[in-house]
Amino acid sequence: METPKIPAPKDEGEKEVLEKLIAIRDQLQLRKLDRTTYVRTQDVMILYDQTIEQVKLLNEMRRGKSVEENRVDRVVDSCFQLLSLFFMTIGRNNEAPAAYALTSTIKRLLDHLDEANLYSARDLESMSQTLEHLSVIVHNSASSKPAPFLETLIVHRIERCRASLANLQKRIEDIAEPLRPTADRLVSIMRQMAIINTKSKFTPSEIHKREAELKEIGEMRKDGQFLDADGNVLKGSESVSKLVDRCLEYTKIVLERNGQFPDKWKPIYDVLVGIRNDLDKLSLTQAWSLRETDLYDYQRQLDRIDESRVNGNWVDDQGQPAELYVQRTLLYLIRRSYGYIYHLMISSEPVSEALLPIYNQLQTLKRCLVEVKNSGGVTSARELYPYSMKLHSIDNMKVDGKFMVGEDIPEGQGSVAELLAECFDLNYELRVAAEAATETPPSEQES
The missing domain is CATH 1.20.58 (Methane Monooxygenase Hydroxylase; Chain G, domain 1)
Structure with a gap:
């Protein structure tokens, strides 16, 4: 998981923290791979609390000391990265920990845009809006103070991203x-x-x-x-x-x-094309197939390939740098993949994966009802029966006003309830309009 150039900690206390954090990361990895059950909030929060406890110990050990980055820092980053994606998976997108993974991806994208010097105002606009949204989330989370140092860390990451963004924006403003x-x-x-x-x-x-x-x-x-x-x-x-x-x-x-890539760089090229293609497919089927934690492995693969560069370029076994064509092609594939990851993260719904099947069905129903409304409505209420039956069947799944999965009440109840209400309202409007049209005498309709 860590690159060889990152040294192991020398302090005995840090070594103990490292061991415990590795154990936590391994549990997170195992939970990520388990598709037999949905991810439960309580499982994530136990591991989150354990991580926070170890990082608090680490911060206390380092207070007043000058410490170089070592493997502990890398494993802390891995844990927070995974936990951040887990927070999205359980639908807690609007809490500070969920912002950690997004700030990592935005920083990578901004660094690459700066390096390539190839971007448009639209590229920056989306990231600027996302950073504003993350600032609000962190500010709102600060009142509960469960882990102030994590919020401070995320605030610093947001500020670094904003500084990079301002630098890129300046270049656009320098064009008439x-x-x-x-x-x-x-x-x-x-x-x-x-x-x-x-x-x-x-x-x-x-x-x-x-x-x-x-x-x-x-x-x-x-x-x-x-x-x-x-x-x-x-x-x-x-x-x-x-x-x-x-x-x-x-x-x-x-x-x-002519589409021919040098053989000695083909292994990296094939890996990057594979990642790009996988993420492209996920972006098309996201609502039905994505578990946000799936993005972790793609991120880490991209990070490793990106960080393997020497002075901004890749070098072969003989220490020879990659030619311009190879460098540009590989950098494009990395940027494109980070772009997909960013898009998938900001498109994540604040709903637990346990409720996503219901949420996605309601999204589809809403699109259908909006389409029916925009195309002139229905001629009779009978045409709405399939929609009404589906909505009532979903509504009947609630237990004491909540959508339950076993004994659990998954996150995202408000989002699902709101969407269900919107669908009922649309269905009602269409029915009323159809009934009004059938009750109006033909002479009045013609006039």
Whole structure:
């Protein structure tokens, strides 16, 4: 789990903490793999409390000392990362521990966007909104103070992310407003080419199409500069012009390679393509197939590959760095995968996996009822019978107003109840409208 360059702790007290934390992490890993039962809140909270207890001991041992990062810190991170994903799995998305994994992913994404210097305002907007939401969650959690040091840690992580975000935002602001759509278009073209380059079947014609678009953008320049209507050089013209040239250069490299990847880098490439493809499938079937803890293994694989770089690049057995084409392709696959993980995390519903089957059925029912309403409603209340029967069958599953699973009351009761009420309201509106239409005399309908 830890890379060899991370040393073991020297302090005897830290060694004991390490052993206990490894045991906790192993239990979390086993629970993650167990698909025979849903994850129960009490099981997660026991392991969460044990982790907090060990980290408190660790902090007390280190108070006033200067300590270099060692294996204890890595295992603490692993435990919090897993617990964070477990909090999402049990539906406690709006509590501070759930923010830990998201801040890790956002920081990775921001670092990669900074390194690649290829992003749009839309990329930053989503992460900015997510960081605001996480700040509110941590602030609200602080009142209970179950683990103030964890909240402080998450606040610091959010602030680091905000600083990175501000730096990236500044680069966008350095481009004149009229030129930003062109810059966004170039980012989109570059990403499209990266996708084509990593497809199982490479199609040169698709690259030629993007090449023509790039040449068209390049021809908008006069003497290598983008000008406004009055002939003045637009702010950011130089950086956008460099991006055009960079895209055209990438086009040539991709066409030369023709979808062939060097054999010595193929093992890493295959792993990254596999992760990207798995996450892509999960993003399509998330509501029905994702357990948030599944993301942990993907994250750790990506982290290890990303951290194996030397001075920003991968090196082979002879210490030779990867050529530009290999470096760009691997970095694209890593960024794309982190992007999928981020999307899957922010799309996670605040509902326990035990209630997700009911919640997903209600989501589908709501979409169907909204579609019926938008397409003009129904001609008679009879057409609503299937929806009414399904809603009543779900409503009848409640015991004393709660959706129970055995003796447990899973998290997310409010979200499920709210969605059920919305479906009943939509169904009622459609029925009333249908009955009103059938009671109206034909002459009035025609007029």
